[in-house]
Amino acid sequence: MLKNIHPLIGPELLSALARMGHGDTLAVVDNNYPAYAAGVPVVRLDGVDVVTAVDAILTLLPIDDFEPEPVARMGVVGDPDAVPPVAREVGDVVERVEGRQVRVRVVERFDFYAEARRASVVVATGETRAYGCFLLTKGVIRL
Structure with missing residues (x-):
């Protein structure tokens, strides 16, 4: 057990997050x-x-504050302007935690797959709603 670590962040995820660098x-x-x-x-x-x-x-x-769109989401096939509720909810969480407006880039499905192949790690959730796929770019911690 560790203090001040969210209970969903197990050793494997904690290690993966710690290995990530800016960008x-x-x-x-x-x-x-x-x-x-x-x-x-x-x-x-x-x-x-x-x-x-x-x-x-x-x-x-x-979340990166150097990139203009540090969060990306998979776009709805055939309707890239659609914003599913899951996308809105994740965007709200990001902005609440970051305490600032964070722009979210929409990525076509197969382009999303290509970008995910360059990710440091994939966190596979139990989310059942379609289009609940996101890319988060790591920023820096300013003390």
Whole structure:
């Protein structure tokens, strides 16, 4: 047990987050996403929705404030302007935790897969809602 670590952040995820540097990307995806196909390490958070997972992860991971759009989400196939409720909820969590407005980039499905292959790690959640797939770019901690 460690103090002040969110209970959803197990040793494997804690290690993966600690190894990330400024500008590295973390993919947090729904249960339909082919997580292992990305070819990068996968940490499973089965039974946890993506909003709760992102909220827990952001207790440790700062979001980049150098990038104009440090968060990306998978766009709805055939309707890239659509904003599913899960996307709105994750955006709200990011802005609440960061205490600032954070722009979210929409990425076409297959482009999202390509970007996820460059992620440091994929966090596979139990999210059942479609399009619950996000890329978070790690920022720096300013003391």
